[in-house]
Amino acid sequence: MKILTGAQIRELDKYTIEHEPIASIDLMERSARAICNAICEQWTQSTPIVVFAGPGNNGGDALAMSRMLAEKGYVVDVFLFNIHNHLSEECAKNRDRIIGEGLVRKFTEITANFEPPQLTEKTLVVDGLFGSGLKEPLTGGFASLVKYINQSPSQVVSIDIPSGLMTESNRPQEEPAVVKANVTLTLHIKKLAMFFADCQQYLGEVRTLDIRLSKYFIDTFPSLYDTIETSYIKSLMLKRDDFAHKGSMGNALLIAGSRGMAGAAILASKACMRSGAGKVTALTPHCNLNIMQMAVPEAICLVDRENYYSEAIDTDCYQAVGIGPGLGKEESTALALMSQLQQTNCPIVLDADALNMLGAHGSWVQQLPNNMIMTPHPREFDRLAGRRITSDYDRLTFARDMARDLCAYIILKGHYSALCLPDGGVVFNTTGNSGMATAGSGDVLTGIITALLARGYSRKNACLMGMYLHGMAGDIAAKRVGKESLIASDIIDSLPEAFKNLEK
Ligand SMILES: NC(=O)C1=CN([C@@H]2O[C@H](COP(=O)(O)OP(=O)(O)OC[C@H]3O[C@@H](n4cnc5c(N)ncnc54)[C@H](O)[C@@H]3O)[C@@H](O)[C@H]2O)[C@@H](O)CC1
Ligand SMILES: Nc1ncnc2c1ncn2[C@@H]1O[C@H](COP(=O)(O)OP(=O)(O)O)[C@@H](O)[C@H]1O
Numbered sequence: 095m096k097i098l099t100g101a102q103i104r105e106l107d108k109y110t111i112e113h114e115p116i117a118s119i120d121l122m123e124r125s126a127r128a129i130c131n132a133i134c135e136q137w138t139q140s141t142p143i144v145v146f147a148g149p150g151n152n153g154g155d156a157l158a159m160s161r162m163l164a165e166k167g168y169v170v171d172v173f174l175f176n177i178h179n180h181l182s183e184e185c186a187k188n189r190d191r192i193i194g195e196g197l198v199r200k201f202t203e204i205t206a207n208f209e210p211p212q213l214t215e216k217t218l219v220v221d222g223l224f225g226s227g228l229k230e231p232l233t234g235g236f237a238s239l240v241k242y243i244n245q246s247p248s249q250v251v252s253i254d255i256p257s258g259l260m261t262e263s264n265r266p267q268e269e270p271a272v273v274k275a276n277v278t279l280t281l282h283i284k285k286l287a288m289f290f291a292d293c294q295q296y297l298g299e300v301r302t303l304d305i306r307l308s309k310y311f312i313d314t315f316p317s318l319y320d321t322i323e324t325s326y327i328k329s330l331m332l333k334r335d336d337f338a339h340k341g342s343m344g345n346a347l348l349i350a351g352s353r354g355m356a357g358a359a360i361l362a363s364k365a366c367m368r369s370g371a372g373k374v375t376a377l378t379p380h381c382n383l384n385i386m387q388m389a390v391p392e393a394i395c396l397v398d399r400e401n402y403y404s405e406a407i408d409t410d411c412y413q414a415v416g417i418g419p420g421l422g423k424e425e426s427t428a429l430a431l432m433s434q435l436q437q438t439n440c441p442i443v444l445d446a447d448a449l450n451m452l453g454a455h456g457s458w459v460q461q462l463p464n465n466m467i468m469t470p471h472p473r474e475f476d477r478l479a480g481r482r483i484t485s486d487y488d489r490l491t492f493a494r495d496m497a498r499d500l501c502a503y504i505i506l507k508g509h510y511s512a513l514c515l516p517d518g519g520v521v522f523n524t525t526g527n528s529g530m531a532t533a534g535s536g537d538v539l540t541g542i543i544t545a546l547l548a549r550g551y552s553r554k555n556a557c558l559m560g561m562y563l564h565g566m567a568g569d570i571a572a573k574r575v576g577k578e579s580l581i582a583s584d585i586i587d588s589l590p591e592a593f594k595n596l597e598k
């Protein structure tokens with residue numbers, strides 16, 4: 095599903111209104127009906143409802159929904175904030191309707207002073223103050239109202255997006271004036287901010303309500319942001335030739351591990367073997383040789399004479415190279431890494447310490463050959479970027495720019511890992527769960543993507559499929575062992591099931 099910016103969503107609304115065609119007041123009626131139904135599914139008529147409506151169409155939605163809830167027998171008190179004496183056309187129409195019908199218990203239009211109502215544990219607050227039209231952080235009376243809502247013991251439902259949260263960029267504020275919702279009922283399309291870790295505290299459970307906005311517009315309008323679709327991943331699956339042999343299924347090399355970090359190399363190699371590569375070779379320090387051979391007997395081992403990776407090797411016989419898990423940060427490792435990157439011609443995945451070493455030698459990042467695949471978690475990305483980035487939106491923007499400048503494929507890892515492409519596009523992954531927040535799960539991803547590259551997937555497809563399979567294997571593992579007990583090896587053990595799901 096595409097993710098549209100606030101400005102694009104406005105165009106989508108406009109297009110739907112013109113081409114369905116439907117009057118904007120009727121589209122608001124449709125949105126309000128969907129919101130009303132979602133509330134009725136979760137809260138009974140005995141729940142007292144307090145609605146805070148703003149001056150724009152988010153407020154209009156809230157007013158129309160209040161009327162519908164009242165028609166269904168809910169007790170609804172409505173506060174409409176009209177402090178600048180200006181309401182959007184549809185908001186004003188809905189105010190008139192609400193007053194005309196007289197079904198809500200109390201309707202108050204605030205033009206100056208506001209006496210806040212009592213909000214109890216039983217109350218359901220509906221937040222319809224601001225939606226996708228918010229231009230800057232809330233201040234003054236609105237900030238105080240948000241604070242009042244957040245300090246109350248009431249449950250909160252936000253319409254479209256919690257008021258105070260911007261649809262895209264949200265920089266950290268000292269005292270953020272953003273409603274903390276229990277449930278966000280977002281209209282038709284998830285907003286970009288909903289994919290960021292630093293916005294989650296405001297969103298609660300996000301439910302997307304279908305309000306039948308133009309499918310044609312969504313399908314044809316170019317968008318920078320997209321999410322992975324299962325059907326698309328399935329369509330990418332390469333067939334396995336009946337006459338395949340290990341030499342034709344890809345030879346993958348992993349450069350991983352150092353003294354005390356054999357585990358990273360083991361996890362990456364095992365994941366690589368389980369992801370379809372014909373042959374996997376691990377280059378690892380001699381001190382890890384025995385454990386590697388015992389733990390992953392299927393992999394071939396090459397040894398570095400030091401206790402860490404110290405020398406680049408010839409990679410002509412490999413179809414993909416993964417470098418970084420557990421590599422350590424010795425200076426000679428960093429030098430070997432750079433020399434390796436210069437002399438390797440096949441696709442390369444850079445992860446973990448490989449990224450940390452690049453970050454530590456800032457100017458090296460700009461010298462990277464084109465087409466690198468990088469899989470940083472947020473802190474690794476900040477090191478790569480050479481500065482501490484304070485918001486997830488800024489980090490994504492930085493990663494997008496870097497992917498374009500370096501012609502690289504950057505997977506910014508997280509709950510919704512984001513693949514930033516050389517053409518400036520971003521694709522969010524939708525599989526995976528918090529059980530995967532456990533050491534070594536990133537090493538598994540490196541192994542998977544390296545295998546897919548060796549198998550012959552393009553860089554873009556290997557990244558998309560790798561993220562998706564990794565998360566799906568994590569989801570299968572979580573069902574089996576639970577999120578608390580999940581460890582990285584469980585993700586590897588679930589890879590066969592994940593692949594089988596894609597073959598269905
Ligand atoms: N046509 C329709 O009926 C539809 C309505 N929708 C609803 O409309 C909303 C968007 O409506 P609008 O574009 O009117 O925008 P909003 O209702 O989000 O807010 C616009 C109002 O807020 C004011 N404002 C902006 N930033 C402010 C700030 N920092 N402090 C104080 N006031 C501020 C603006 O001047 C304007 O009066 C969506 O979120 C959704 O709820 C659409 O989603 C679906 C279609
Ligand atoms: N809460 C979460 N939801 C979904 N995926 C997660 C979550 N936490 C971690 N992951 C995934 O697990 C992996 C963790 O990678 P990383 O931090 O590099 O681990 P390590 O360095 O220990 O191997 C990433 O692919 C990330 O997307």
Ligand SMILES: [K+]
Nearest residue numbers: 224253255257
């Ligand atoms: K809202």
